[in-house]
Amino acid sequence: MRYRHRKFGNAKGIRVAAAAVTLAAAGVLTVTFVSSGGKGTAEAATSLQQYVPIEQVTPNVRRPRVTPGGSAGRFTVDCGTNGNGKFSPDNPVAQPGIRNGAEHVHDFVGNLAITATSSDADLDASGTTCRNGDKSSYFWPVVRIDRSVRDGGAVQRALAGTSPTVACPAVRDRLPAIPAAAKAAVDRQLAELDRLEVAAGRRVLASRGVNVDLNRTVLQSLQDRRAAVLAGIGDTIRAAGGRRPAGMISLADCDVSYDGIHAALHSSHAPAGTVTTATVRCPGVRDKLPGVPKQALDEVDRNLADLDRQIAEANQRLVTSRGQGGAAFVDNAILGPLKAKRTAVLERIAIAIGRVAARPAGLERLAGCALSPTGGPASPAPSSSALPEPRGRNLELPNNTGGIVRPAKVLIEYRGNAAGKVVPMPKFLRALTGDAKPTSRGPANARAAWTCSGFGDRLTDRYPICPAGRRVQRVHDFPGCWDGKNVDSANHRSHVAFADRVTGACPAGFVAIPQLRITISYEIPRDVQLKGQYALDSFPEENHNPFSDHDDFVNVNAARTMQRIATCLNKGRNCT
Incomplete structure (x- = not known):
């Protein structure tokens, strides 16, 4: 150690x-x-x-x-x-x-x-x-x-043979509605964030074990460059008439993860539930929307905030109702009503955009949510925004x-x-x-x-x-x-x-x-x-x-x- x-x-x-x-x-x-x-x-x-x-x-x-x-x-x-x-x-x-x-x-x-x-x-x-x-x-x-x-x-021993990876906060689904006039530019800026993360990941991936100096150098450079891009995203959205994103500076810092060490430690565990409070995980909506016409920005932003609030209320209910009901309690009392409420909000978003532009198709498919974690063995994360549970x-x-x-x-x-x-x-x-x-x-x-x-x-x-x-x-x-x-x-x-x-x-x-x-x-x-x-x-x-x-x-x-x-x-x- x-x-x-x-x-x-x-x-x-x-x-x-x-x-x-x-x-x-x-x-x-x-x-x-x-x-x-x-x-x-x-x-x-x-x-x-x-x-x-x-x-x-x-x-x-x-x-x-x-x-x-x-x-x-x-x-x-x-x-x-x-x-x-x-x-x-x-x-x-x-x-x-x-x-x-x-x-x-x-x-x-x-x-x-x-x-x-x-x-x-x-x-x-x-x-x-x-x-x-x-x-x-x-x-x-x-x-x-x-x-x-x-x-x-x-x-x-496991750490000495582990290559670190870089994990950065997700940005796409933390943004307000993106004005149509800014959509292409914001997409390019988001792609630049992806490129910076990949490049930083390659630099640390070449090492084995812990290299504090390398980590510090890579992460500081990445933080500085992400901060500049995040500020640029805010400027781009605001200049096109949208609402400046709040709290973007909080998303500048990335970290190194040595999660690969787990594979070399305990490869199997007895089946069990989870001690952590389950949370509601819903499909992202913001990153699925087209550029939003200027006339619909305020209404879409209000509805996006409603979606956030619904998830927060469901997460709170999971804490306060823990242990209540039978096996179907969460589905019937939390996830089912949440899907119904999300369906209604997603329809309002589609209507707001459709009044002045092409109506986005398929938003209703984003209504259903699930619990995470769900039990069973930990699996590799699909992206840096969700590490193993x-x-x-x-x-x-x-x-x-x-x-x-x-x-x-x-x-x-x-x-x-x-x-x-x-x-x-x-x-x-x-x-x-x-x-x-x-x-x-x-x-x-x-x-x-x-x-x-x-x-x-x-x-x-x-x-x-x-x-x-x-x-x-x-x-x-x-x-x-x-x-x-x-x-x-x-x-x-x-x-x-x-x-x-x-x-x-x-x-x-x-x-x-x-x-x-x-x-x-x-x-x-x-x-x-x-x-x-x-x-x-x-x-x-x-x-x-x-x-x-x-x-x-x-x-x-x-x-x-x-x-x-x-x-x-x-x-x-x-x-x-």
Whole structure:
């Protein structure tokens, strides 16, 4: 496993011995591995070198002193602990438009409808698990307990022989109605996006294993060029009288995928259902439409938004009705009515265009939708916009195995700024903290996040072993500074920034906003901790790297609520 700057021996005897010596010397435990477990190896799923008794971590958390002009308040939100079981391999912030883009499972709280393809309007219309009506989405990778013994070195061996691929967000079905006068030009720009993705894919495909420098070079060049083309698409549509596409900058960033590693790991799994909440997948409509006459643009756009809203409502219903009815419940109560509603909207689109131009034929064939995932073995993705879905013995992608641990508590806090007052964060702001891919994209954005309850003065980038009676915790601090203009950026990071660790001041050009902190607590049996049997879901190349922990957020608080949060913080109060 690649883990920050540490280097582990490849031989299982070296790894086991080193772990035993390290922990025994601390007077904590003596390690005895039981071999076999069906794999004929005594190597655990995760190396014990990835675990550390929290008492051995030096206190390292420094809190800036609040100045007289600072904001010392605290606003807490109760969004539950994912009691609805909204699990998804989507990452709507870091991989918008890429279905199953995370290649691991996330816990979601707050917004009930969110998927990788949700629009801002869909999010705003959603229900929520938050008691105060906050429709924001908060999500993080699940933690699992896996008591089996398996060959952890298999991941490194498989990774060394795997060529990465490039996966980019889908753009065609995220656009508004394209004016007829702009259709040919937009088609050429979309084709250029395809060409750029293929060219980047060829560059990384020639490599084997992880090459951080190559990945960074290829992805940065691709991001810059995609951003320029996406901006051009918006200009082209707007110049022809159409509505400028929203959120195009969110689709600029692509990623490298090492999904091919799965074929070399666990080739078969026992049949099972899926732990992830099923989502509705419908045929794309926007990319099937001809150029739309100028007179029909507004009407077609309204109907396209209706189609989005219908899918979002169906996805929310899948979460809130989970476990209800018999085998035909979803077909009769969700998919059937959805098809009827989509049929009516598609007919309205055809009529709107047909009034002033040739009526588009065959739109009715796009009405039917299905569920994804549907069960059964994972299959290769037909395109980069849909990576393989979770499956397997324990209902996950290969190598992310074991039962999911539900959080015992999730504490969501908005906090003030030590150096000054905060302004309300803008609605639909996207933010993330940590980095899911420190191995393949470099560790610059990764953050230590692990600790134990009662040890808030220290964070570690290893899995903590906690004293008896203490909970394992993940503490995710989000950036508390904003550029004052953008709700997202090409890399999903540069529109926000972290305050200075010593003074709390924001960088030049940034203003302080309520700083989000999410603390997730788990009741994990102590013997599981001591044996290194709990771990984070991760991308395949990270192999459960604790340093790949991360958290994502979309602000869907009402403007009045966010103003109330800012006022609370600025007045130094504790509010809910």
